[in-house]
Amino acid sequence: MGGKWYKRSVALPVLAVALAAAGCSSNSNDGSDTASSGATASGSESAGASASASSNGGTAQEPVTLSIFGVVGSTVINKPFQDDQVIQELEKRTGVKLDFTPELNVTDRAEKLAVMLAGDDLPDIVVYNALTDSSKIQSANVALPLDDLVAKYGPNITKNAGKAIEVSKSSSPDGKLYYLPGGVGDVQFSPLVNDNSWNLRWDLYKKLNYPKMDTLDDLLGVLGQMMKLEPTNKDGKKNYGLGLNLSETWGQLMIDKAIANLKGYVQALPNDVYIEMDTGKLVPRVSDPNSVFWTSMKFYNKAYQQGILDPESATLKYNTITEKYKTGRYFASTTHWSLGGADEQFIAQGTPEKGFVPFMVDYNPKNMYVGQATYNGDQFQMFISKKSKNPEAAMKLIDYLYTDEGTELLTNGIEGVHYDVVNGVPLVKDEEIQARQTDPNHFITTGIHKYDHLRRYIPQKDANGNPTDFLNVPQTVEKEMTQVQKDFVQHYGYKTVTEAFTKVPTYVYDTSVLGSITTPAGSDLQAKEQQMDAYLIANVAKVIFQKTDADYEKAKQKFLDEYTSKGAKEVFDYYVKAYADKMALVGGK
The missing domain is CATH 3.40.190 (D-Maltodextrin-Binding Protein; domain 2)
Structure with missing residues (x-):
């Protein structure tokens, strides 16, 4: 859906569109408003996450600090610690302070990720785009096995993404869980904008x-x-x-x-x-x-x-x-x-x-x-790296991201600040709507939809039957x-x-x-697919930028001859079988 990766096509009515996939091109990230939250962590979901983080050395005054990469779309990050309202509230609720140093001044995240992998220099938590980075992540063998951590610290992951986790594990060569899917349960279709047309x-x-x-x-x-x-x-x-x-x-x-x-x-x-x-x-x-x-x-x-x-x-x-x-x-x-x-x-x-x-x-x-x-997850996969200083705290934070409350915060902001609940219906404040319509960088100050690639669980409706994105509440549309x-x-x-x-x-x-399907890491099939992908990326422009129809047809044939010779049929046949097997696993046809 995503420099910008294949940005997931988030259904963001009006302004919040800037981040979804792919993102906003703003070079400013100095939002300094502090969160005066009317909403505090409540219920077993959030309270458990916050208490868990504190048990690992963090308190409300001394949070655990975890480094992170890949959650901010294409917005350019120019300081290690963000001070928008959403990120401050997330820290308050979970006891985790996120360090964005790995993303400083990055405009091409796929390129930066490749550099980090080559240098074996990864942060605690990584979100990557499976459309472009899956094979290199798997080949590098940098992800921590998560089964035990989920069993101990991930009740909401099990509760809200159990099937998605099984789908993820089914692609693993050893049957273990390494990658946590994002966007679980989401249906992206907005009444006001469309990201696929x-x-x-x-x-x-x-x-x-x-x-x-x-x-x-x-x-x-x-x-x-x-x-x-x-x-x-x-x-x-x-x-x-x-x-x-x-x-x-x-x-x-x-x-x-x-x-x-x-x-x-x-x-x-x-x-x-x-x-x-x-x-x-x-x-x-x-x-x-x-x-x-x-x-x-x-x-x-x-x-x-x-x-x-x-x-x-x-x-x-x-x-x-x-x-x-x-x-x-x-x-x-x-x-x-x-x-x-x-x-x-x-x-x-x-x-x-x-x-x-x-x-x-x-x-x-x-x-x-x-x-x-994306009932079983989108392309923005997450893992805890083997380099993580505190995988337990990382897992507890991630578990909070799989709660309704965590999704609500990242998607809509803070009750009383960005929206009010009137007769059980969450209504975005008029001044918030106006600000989003008139300021393309408003999300930088609030943090709303800024961290869309961080979202792990996005049900179609919240616990009260309202649209998960409050901008889609009929009274607000x-x-x-x-x-x-x-x-x-x-x-x-x-x-x-x-x-x-x-x-x-x-x-x-x-x-x-x-x-959720990829060619097996380290296999001959994966090597062939990587060669095909590299050729595709390097040569599509050469075909498009031909000055005559005859030259275009000649360039197209040359491209196809060279592309298919790298093993296209064998790789395609693998996906046909793997897809049929996976559909049988999830109950599809």
Whole structure:
């Protein structure tokens, strides 16, 4: 979903989108407000976590300090200890102080993780993106076995993620638990934004008199017209229809993101595997010349030839991409989170009529992957490293993250500060909604949704039957709508921004089973897959940036010949069997 990794596509209505997957590109992280919490640790879940942490040398006055990496999306961390309201409250409730030194000034987390692994220099707790880092983590053998720790200190892990833990263990060669899944139980689909479909500048689309966008060629035509309407941004810099962050390991995942999702293809972990929603079967993603991946590659080649794709895409990183959205230089995105808070930036600059809304272009009328379910965990896996100074305290903290209360804190903030409970319904304060709509960096001060990759357990409803994300409470949704979103729903007669998606029979898919499978660590299969992945990452841009159709076809064939020769069929066949076995384990078909 994720420099930004394949950011998990968190359903973040309005502003909180900045972090989810992938993140916000802000270089500031100096929020200094202190938490004046009206909510304290209560009940056996949180009190147990706090007491446990204290028993390991920590008290409310002297917390245990644990180093951590990988939980803050792509926000640049510029000081070891964060002082936002959420992190202070988390320390108060658990007796654990988190040291973010490993993340200082990091813009490419996959790259930094590789450096730490090479130097055998890991913090106490690591969150990594299985889409890009799974094989290197497993090969390095750096994760601590967790079965005994969970049995002793993880009652909430067992209670709320028991099946997900069994799925994780089933992928282990020795049957032990090493990796703790995140996002357990989550269904990511927002009434206001969509992270798996095309997002376009509504104000420009409106000026063009709502042209048809039935096909990808239609979309290119619309983007070309938008560039004529707004050839440069307010700073006089040239605008483009869109851009890609192909210089990052996960950038290739953005090539087919919206295109494949809308056609009903799910890409959940292996780079050469889709789940075809129409059949439920696995099909090749990259090694099949007729796949939707290659439809997407051709789309971007056409965009390049027509001057619509930013020619710097081969060298861009995610933070630069989000900055270009926020400064008005791009008009379309394959996901809402990659906008990096552009809508809020427009509002803050006094241009609330500017903004992005989701569109369905060239879609499958029966099956679309525009909502992600992760009943057994998402791609943001967590482990306690063998280097941990205090694995017991780490496990007690993690156990708190698997509670309703822990999820509520990271997702919504503090009762009485960020929201009030009225007649049993949690309502986000009006001033909090306004702040999120007008300040793209507001989350840095509050910490709300800043630590989304830290969240381990995300039930669809809280204990009282309310949406886990309080921004999705019906009374709040209408207040959240921006001027652009209101204009969009009024034009089409929708009740919510994403209503059109819900009319497709199947629009949510569970990715957790495929996402839990990897080739065996140290195996010949893993070596072949790593070679395939390295080739893919290094060469996709070379195919896209061909100046003629003939040159594109020649480059495509060369790519396929070399890619498939590295063992693509053998690796794909392994996943087909492993997926069938895993589906049988969890009771699927």
